[in-house]
Amino acid sequence: MNTRLIRIGNSQGIILPKKLLQQYQLAGEVNLQPTPEGVLITSVTKLPRQGWDERFQHSAAQGQVPENELLEAFSDEVFEETEWQW
Template structure:
């Protein structure tokens, strides 16, 4: 797919077709990363914990970290059921 650079103020830009934006879920803010082949355009992820579940599942299936150690130190049910005073 070819497109032309267009002048936008003192800069140059490109117009991306709607179908391409939808295909790669590009909306709002995007990340530009220079690569040897050109510029890589990716969506900015706003969720700091995005992908944690997949990485956790991968780590436990690869026996990198036992699941019991990951949950060690978390409050038990008695802690959760305790009456709190403010």
């Protein structure tokens, strides 16, 4: 499949056919990776809470910890001792 580069402002781009976009599930943000054969275009999938673990570890390394009330609210003992209301 051949296509042409088109001028977009001071840059150039290509238009990908809808069929290719659907086949490779490309939408929104994509990742461009140079390879010896050309440019590889892949979908950027953002998962819910992606990167949270790294951010928590970074915060903990800097001495930032959750408030004591928050820790107590989610401890097993509090869950066992507290009545649940529905």
